[in-house]
Amino acid sequence: MDKAKQLFLISMNKLLAGLLTLLGFSLAACDKGGTCEYGSPYADYEIKGKVVDNQGYPIANIQIEISDSIPENGWMQKDTLYTDSDGKFQWKRGDFPRNTFQLISRDIDEEDNGGQFVTKTSFVSFRNADFKGGGTWYEGAASLETEITLDRYVDTHKAPHAFYTIHGQVTNDEGHPMGAIVISTTPSLLPNVPGNASKYLAITNEYGMYSFTCDLEAIEEYTIETSPLEGYGNSYEMKSEIINFAEIELSGGKGMLIGKGSKEVNFTLKKK
Structure with missing residues (x-):
């Protein structure tokens, strides 16, 4: 492990230990001689x-x-x-x-x-x-x-379709990125394929960024929704936005593929 990572982890260990101490918890490992070290x-x-x-x-x-x-x-x-x-x-x-x-x-x-x-x-x-x-x-x-x-892609569509990428960032009203925000849609765009165990379309990362893709034959309106990841609290007002996929510009069509397009959808959440 390089020195930068080692220093980062040591700092995080000290920070976590301090927070746990303030909360009344002890996170320690002790040897047989009774010497204890605090960290994670x-x-x-x-x-x-x-x-x-x-x-x-x-x-x-x-x-x-x-x-x-x-x-x-x-x-x-x-x-x-x-x-x-x-x-x-x-x-x-x-x-x-x-x-x-x-x-x-x-x-x-x-x-x-x-x-x-x-x-x-x-x-x-x-x-x-x-x-x-x-x-x-x-x-x-x-x-x-x-x-x-990896298997080679074979287009099995029997009707014209388009491929979309929806991406964006979730921030609070102070401009800070918000991680652990679940992105979902109505109607649901979760992939309906065998073996797909995910129950989330997307979750924002530590920078508040998210992205998901969808392959649609029917072009219609969808509502993009935000909600807090379970266990991470809900002190902000969640938002949603309706997008019309028919308005997204497409390019690069081939065969049954009409084309590919992308749209940026950002959210700013306010404190309750």
Whole structure:
């Protein structure tokens, strides 16, 4: 772990310990001699990976988004990286102890990397990993390898459709970003696909940013809504906004795909 991360985690440990002390809690680890250290546990994680197609050939420039596998925790910190010319990527993070990380692999350049590939969600579990070099609060470092196979995209639509990206930021009335805000729609735009276990369309990250995509055949109005993530309080007035997808400019149509478009939808929430 580099010095910057180490100093950050040490500072966070001291801050958390101080807050817990003020609240009347004690977070301490004591050795047999009775010496206690205050702080919070952390560990170093490393994932070495490779993205290939069904023939085993590497795929370059695939975007990999890595976060905690639990959606209620994943919004706190998401790292984004890209595969190199050999389809490889490497990720490291010093973090509070986690069991499993979620990896979302997206083909962001369409045909430029040898074809268009379907987005895939995969998981890497450190539950049984071999952590080395642990101490009182430091649980050690572990490294795992993974290979992700992406299927080539096949358009199975039987009617004209369009692909949309909706993105934006949620801030409070003082201009500060608001994380842990759930973004949903009416009617629901949650993907209705086998194996989709997510109950959230999007959750704003630590910078208040969110993004989601949808593939629509029927062009109509949808209401974009904000709500607090369960367990994070509700001291702000939530907002919603109606958007008409028919008014979003499209480009890059091909075959049954009319085109692709995007729209920025921002929210400013006021204190109750």
